[in-house]
Amino acid sequence: MQPRAYRRTSWSLTALLALILAGGLASARANDEHFVIAFGAEPTQLDPTRTSAGVDAYFMSLFYETLLAIDPDLDQINWLAEDWRIEERDGLPVIFVKLREGVMFHDGTELTATDLAFAYERTSDPISRTAGRLRYVDRVDVLDRYRFEMVLNAPDAALIPGNLVLTAISAAHFAREGDEGVNLRPMGTGPYRFISRKPREELVIERFDDYWRDGPGNRPKRITIKIIPEDTTRVAAFKTGAVDWMDAVPPAQIESFKSLPGVRMASRPAPNNMYININAEQPRHPLSNVKVRQAIAHAIDFDAIIEYILYKQGIRTAQLAPGSTGYDPTLEPYPYDPDRARALLAEAGYARGINVPCYNLTTPREPYMKEMGEAMFAYMGVIGIRCRIVQLEYGAWINLARVGVRPYMDGILSTMWGQGLPGNPTEAWGGHVHSSGDGWGTYSYHKDPELDAMIEEIRTTMDQTRHVELIQQVARIRHERVAGGIPTYRPLITFAWRDTIDFNPWPQAFWRSMLEIGPAGKGGSAKGVPSESGSAGRATAARALAATSGTAE
Template sequence: MFKKNVVASFLLILVMLLAACTEGTNVDGPSKKTEGSSDSDGGDKGALIIGFEADATTLMANHDVNYTTDTLIRNIYDPLIDREGKTGDFVPVLAEEWKNIDEKTWYLKLKEGVKFHNGADFNAESVKYSIDYILNEENGSFYRSRWANVSEVVVLSDYEVEIHTSVPFPSLIQRIAEDLLIMEPGYVEEVGIEKASREPVGTGAYTFVEWSRDNHLKLKAFEGYWQGKPQINEIEFRIIPEFSARMSAFMSGEIHMFKNIPVDSVEQFDSDEVKQVSSSRINYLALSNLVDGPLKDVKVRQAINYAIDADELLETVLNGYGTRITGPLSKINADYAETKDYGYDPDLAVQLIKEAGYSPEEISLTLDTPSGRYPMDSHIAQAIASQLQSIGLNVKVQVNEWGQHLEKIQKRETGDMYILGWGPAFDGQSTIENLFTQNAPYSSFYHEDIEKEIMEVNQLFNQDERHAGYAKIQEKLVEQAAWVPLWQQADLYAVSKSLNFSPRVDEKMNVFEMSWN
């Protein structure tokens, strides 16, 4: 029989050893600032410098489904609809109003008098162009699968559009708010997609200055911005992949802000430099049945769920910074339904593996993880590997640079398992359709009957029926052990005392909302 306290003690020792090897917590690393140091008080309060974990893959709007890309370019482009930073409720931006005409038709009235950075007018043609860019298969947009049900965008007038869909598409407003940014058609057509991807033009609060790939992105305030000139004149997103390096840069005053403070380093910061919010992002261990291997067997996937003590990981590796989830959605999600918790039962895990026709020692698995993208991500991966090894499985951890990690997932080139987060995650469809259907870019799981059910529920306009449908799907995904659900992420920001910044539940860093104190 396996004893939980023995495994937990072993896991704790492992985590302590890992932490001791982490630059950010090494005794030779950065020390807590002393009073009066000239560090993160903002210097001359000229350029706001944000330490960021990874670079954008492109500066083209509507192309890459990637948090790092999206966060940077949302300072250049505006959406039609956004979410309120604390509640996640929809708020108008370039669209003043919207309504559902019928189950396949949506109407949007647009804001007048808005200018792009190059002086061109924002209008209905730019909305049509931006959506058509997603729909055009030749452009290779990773958003395309999320918009596949849109059949046509009709320009009614300079500031009115209709969006027609091939099937009922009740979640179109979610797609508009979470995906769509507005490009300037004339500029893209004039310079071409390649240049527009490097030197973008939008209607946003900041205009492009310079992009040194994997080093920095520099922007300046757009004086003609329709909501008024931004209070911060210049921005530099400085790309610093390692936690420890971002922390050092903050402590020495080189940057004013960074996200994802290492949870074992929070006490090194002054209390008024740390800001926390429960993110809409969920973290999980994907158990891929899209690649060949033993995880195609549901009993092996269920066994892995029983063999991983997620509560122990949350407590020992993340120091409790997170909220445990047991299914594919968190409680902040409008379509959340309570699901079974597998719990920790390594003996049952071994039994299921044997029922699947294996002995644990016969199974060798690869676990892909990024390093520095999510809180303690590579540490979590190593701790998971330790838990699985304790029942006899052979697990190799593969650490990837963030861009490489995403590319491997998109190309189905990961190992059997991988660490990933997903957000913002406010509604069921945006998570379930994108992560549990065969052709979605970041999916790790496919089941023919479940996919059919997903597509049927997606078309339900009746909210009670829709919610009930997603509840059944969540239950089936848990039964099929499509993932090992881990937790709803707690976002920890280090913020200069000179900067006025309130974290958003959707993790966006819209600098127009910030100011110097």
């Protein structure tokens, strides 16, 4: 029997060949009404009130929208909220929101404040993996058809960076469809309507002509999104003309893509912060010893990995990426020092090394994720931390990462957590640094009461000066104790598309938003973005992260 990963690759190559030979897609695209695009990863969930994986946004951003949004210049703007403000009542914050009028769901009904109150009820339900994002929101009070209040029981510094958290969903649609139905037939206020889906193969969507922002805009009538996890197959699909747009151009091929005729490209910083999660909560396990964790931090040459494995498509981090709230440029990563790593292992009582399971993601959730993980584990082996590598596809990987499920993450995991753009760690640290329990630490394998208290204070401190001070304090303690994992880098993502298409990347869905895409030169909302090599690409990355030269092309 063939290994599962090999069978998937064979299927994808066969599907690609069939796609090319069929010829039908090319003729459909010729009239500017049908684009075919390729994603390297597929969502696990299409219900925005139940999502917990960043990849879910790839599809959900097509159908669903939030109260606030981040624009291409990384400024926060009003979206479905026409107006909002924070007031104080009885010593506690109250967030007043006025919705835009005339925003329509795909079924022709109008968005109202009642729908947002329903979104609060579902998202704050304990069975929702994102309930912790609303832990300090006591209730949502509907004032009239378009106005509501979020009444807090404590200050919450994560709500505003999180665009007020709530996603607009139709209470009537959810009542009709039930939990299973909304995953099969998503319906929101976004720029596209759901048509059909074949899991692990494709999603078909259609332009929503009554979209509140700009009607049909310049968007095509239909988009087919192909799911092609294998880099070589996705690249072949683009080069042969089977797809018009692709995400996650492999870093090794970015330079060659620039020479392709009729191709445009853009590189953007991902909102993900990559890190190594370490199970340090088992008292007798070697990984619970801080010297062992420090040895791991010294064992890996991340600068070399970024240079030679990622082809400079990454921004090294000590704790936070440049531009993030609380970023401290004086806090530097652990230097690569294998001799020091061996000495630390010996000081911890493990001079002969240790054996540990190491879990690696094979799906290209970020470019060269698999190869990067394998390189990290190889470096660890050199100093005596011998990995039994377990390769996982996305669904198994995200399930393993979660606390309180089986199988149990009993070793080291190559992973990530989104901090948004430009970036704020409040929500992320509450999820993977704070001890697990009571909605905190849903991906945490570390216990540190002092850090728990400080992270909770960060969450409830809305004074910006004190908020930043606390983040910087926690970052240093995390660094010294190697608590909640070892930060590694923030990736850069490169997209490619035909010059017959205008595409303006928005940061929603990790820059995969299809809000502004359309036939080239037709006007409307979509804008052309030239190939961003050299300084142009770096300027965009710098706006987000104050990135140094050489990190984006």
